[in-house]
Amino acid sequence: MKFGVVVFPGSNCDRDVAYVTRDLLQQPTRMVWHEETDIADLDVVVIPGGFSYGDYLRCGAIAQFSPVMQRVVEHAKQGKFVLGICNGFQVLTEVGLLPGALMRNRDLHFICDRVPIKVERTDLPWTQAYSAEQLITLPIAHGEGCYHADADTLAALEDNGQVLFRYQGDNPNGSLNNIAGICDRPGKILGMMPHPERASDPMLGSTDGIKLFQGLLTAAVEQMAAV
Amino acid sequence: MVKRIYQARIYVTLRPSVLDPAGTAVQSGLEHMGFGNVEQVRIGKYIELTLSAEDEKAATAQLDQMCDQLLANPVIENYRFELVEEATKIGASV
Numbered sequence: 483m484k485f486g487v488v489v490f491p492g493s494n495c496d497r498d499v500a501y502v503t504r505d506l507l508q509q510p511t512r513m514v515w516h517e518e519t520d521i522a523d524l525d526v527v528v529i530p531g532g533f534s535y536g537d538y539l540r541c542g543a544i545a546q547f548s549p550v551m552q553r554v555v556e557h558a559k560q561g562k563f564v565l566g567i568c569n570g571f572q573v574l575t576e577v578g579l580l581p582g583a584l585m586r587n588r589d590l591h592f593i594c595d596r597v598p599i600k601v602e603r604t605d606l607p608w609t610q611a612y613s614a615e616q617l618i619t620l621p622i623a624h625g626e627g628c629y630h631a632d633a634d635t636l637a638a639l640e641d642n643g644q645v646l647f648r649y650q651g652d653n654p655n656g657s658l659n660n661i662a663g664i665c666d667r668p669g670k671i672l673g674m675m676p677h678p679e680r681a682s683d684p685m686l687g688s689t690d691g692i693k694l695f696q697g698l699l700t701a702a703v704e705q706m707a708a709v
Numbered sequence: 710m711v712k713r714i715y716q717a718r719i720y721v722t723l724r725p726s727v728l729d730p731a732g733t734a735v736q737s738g739l740e741h742m743g744f745g746n747v748e749q750v751r752i753g754k755y756i757e758l759t760l761s762a763e764d765e766k767a768a769t770a771q772l773d774q775m776c777d778q779l780l781a782n783p784v785i786e787n788y789r790f791e792l793v794e795e796a797t798k799i800g801a802s803v
Contacts, residue, residue, distance in 0.1 A: 539754075540782055547779065576782065583784040590730050630727060630785055656730070 483702040485511040486524035488554070488570075490545050495531035495567065495679060502682045503528075507695055516548040526563040526698060527554050529570030531623070531677060541584065541626045542572030551577055563607070563698060564671045568624055571663070571673035580664060580673045581639065582631030588656025592625040596688075598650040599662050599676060603643055606669040607701030611693035617650055618690035620676035622662075627675040629657040629664075642667055647674055712761045713797050715768045719790040721781045722753035756780060759795070768792055 485503040489496045496513060503526075504511035514521055516534075521527065535544035545551060551573070558564045558579050566574035574580045587593060596619050601612040612618065631639065636658055639645055647663035655675075663674030678691030723729050732750040739747045762768035772790055781788040 539780070543779060543782065575784075581784075583782055585727070585785060586730060588728075588730055590734060632726070632784075656728075 483509050483525045483699055484523060485509055485526045485528060486514040486521055487511065487528045487530055488514045488516065488550055489530075490516045490532070490534035490548060492534045492536055493530050493532035493569070495569075495677065498677075498679045499528050499530050499567070502679045502692065502695055506682055506692065507699065509699070514550060516545070516550045518550050519553055521550065521553045521557060524557065524562070525702065526565065527557055529554070529564070529566040529573050530679075531568030531570060534569055534573060537569075537626075540572075540576070541569060542574075542576040545573045546577040555579065558666075558671055561668065561670055565608075566671075566673040567677055567679065568622075568627075568675055571675055572626065574671065574673040579671050580666060581635045582629055582664070584626050584675070585628045585630050586626050587624070587628050587654075592623075593627070593654050594621075594623045595654065596621050597652075597654055597676070600648045600650045602645050602648055606646065606665065607698050608665065608669070608672050608694055609646055609697055610700060611697040619681070619688060620678060620691055621680045622654060622676050624655070624675055627655040627657065629659075629661040629675075631658065639664055644669075646672065647676065711763070711797060713764065713768075714759060714761050714795045715765070716793045716795050717756075717758050717760065717768070717772055717790050718793070719756040719758070719772070719776065719780060719788060720753060721756065721776075721786050721788045723751055724785055724787055727785050753786075765792060765794070 487496045487499045500511050503509045572584045575583050599618050599620050601609050601616045604612050604614050644664050646665050649660040649662050653660050665672045678694040681688040681691035729751050732752045736750040776788040
């Protein structure tokens with residue numbers, strides 16, 4: 483399974499993601515500069531955390547018009563996997579691949595912490611390596627992670643089971659319905675504020691995040707077997 | 710071809726249904742200053758830009774597109790703008 487990690491000016495979690503997919507999981511991985519326009523070789527596009535274009539105007543707003551993002555939209559329309567982590571999640575909502583928006587945290591602070599998160603669904607590639615309703619702990623590090631959507635959109639997300647990750651216990655940022663991560667309706671595009679890549683190497687004290695990537699690999703193997 | 714130069718003053722504000730924690734924090738600061746009579750504070754953005762267009766109608770259409778797609782996020786924000794004509798340039802040099 484070939485991974486591409488998009489690098490915008492200001493991305494800063496790109497190498498952490500590549501370390502997980504290339505070094506820990508031994509998958510072909512390449513960095514994708516934001517000016518690239520050919521990403522047809524990729525199975526999974528990861529939009530990493532950071533501060534793309536300095537977070538100017540709004541987080542993720544300017545990144546949506548970078549050359550590579552038009553290709554990422556095409557990649558997504560082909561039903562291929564897209565993962566947006568933190569700033570990547572913000573970019574995915576700005577470009578319209580996921581509904582809603584991420585706003586300033588309720589308490590205005592940048593939060594850097596490890597928080598309990600409930601895995602809401604385990605029948606999708608992203609979460610199939612977790613057990614049903616498993617409680618995991620993932621790092622968060624953001625100033626604008628408060629998920630917002632209008633009431634109809636929120637109801638549709640819940641009805642369609644698009645909320646994959648939810649903060650458990652204290653809501654750290656004021657996110658509506660305690661949302662930490664959502665996917666599109668077919669479940670191929672995932673956006674999440676927590677950082678699974680920072681909880682993948684046992685050296686760092688937690689491997690709760692690597693299961694997300696492992697679930698994807700399992701899905702790829704199953705897909706190959708089905709062909 | 711005549712091109713007109715317009716200055717646009719764009720105001721981006723949070724939708725009324727969206728909470729504004731930064732506005733609430735500023736309100737509390739004003740309260741500490743002694744202005745307990747401030748009932749609400751909402752913080753938005755003000756953007757100035759200069760553009761050339763054939764006429765006001767064309768400029769307005771372009772600005773709507775800019776605001777809808779980049780300058781404001783319609784999920785959480787509203788926008789409005791004022792257009793002021795600055796100059797007229799003769800020829801297609803712009």
